[in-house]
Amino acid sequence: MPKTSLPILHRESLDNSIIGTHGRCPRKAYYNYFLNRGHSGVSYPLKFGEAFHKYREIMISSYIESGYKWGLSHAMAGYQAAFDIYPEDPPIGHKRDWQTLGRLKTTMEVATAHFMNEMQMGSRKVLYTEQPFTLSLPSGRLFGGRMDEILEWNGKLWVRDYKTTARMGPTYGNKFDPDNQMTGYTWAARQLSGRPVAGVIIQSIYNTKTKGPEIHEFLTTRSEGIIDQWIESIEAEYDEIETHIEKDVWPMRTAACDDFGGCMFREACQFDHWKDIENWLLSNTTESVWDYTNPTEEKGNVD
């Protein structure tokens, strides 16, 4: 007997978000990625990030389709696509009330100026934007994701990943080394291209109430040995997830309850009976199916 009457999604492939969340707390992954329950409200930081990614995707794909002939119309198309996604200014008094449509516009303008400068330097050429992938691991199980960009720089291929963040300190760049998401991207880009891939360029767009937008760039490289260890780790995580699915047992790792300012499922995890958990999920969350090939279509987000 399943624990709840909510439908369980049988996923054919997993991505870094699902595997990473399951690693922190299998119960949270169960609620979010297998029962498909997410926030019923708007998460302004996530929407801001989604809007920025959409701007980038539309601007760069329009630029590539034009045969790499730059014009401000590419940027304007990107701005419009972002404004179509970002719902409105957060309400006054909201802790992210500075994340306004005006700040989104300024952020995109700064990013466009940065990109134009990069074009003038002429050493980087973006080949693909928003590249989804679903690839076989050695066991035959599938691992997927979506890379922001693949580009050529000084004769080497690199993945580029965009982060919108309100945190930036002297050690910010350290968090990408090691980092499974970046290793997975490097592995995937090698598989897709059949070429060596040096690693990932992380471009972080930093905004706070009083600072930004600022652009900070970090490089992280990956060797064959690191990728081999990543494959071994992902296969082991997959084993564990399959065991939890098979037994329908989803351990609660309470060390993760304070992640990202506090897990949204805290109340659910305090009920005695699964029927009460199910009722809480139905009343307090919305159906939200995570699809790594189409992240902006998700209705609610967990963090």
Ligand code: SF4
């Ligand atoms: S409240 Fe804690 S135990 Fe429950 S799902 Fe969230 S992280 Fe896991």
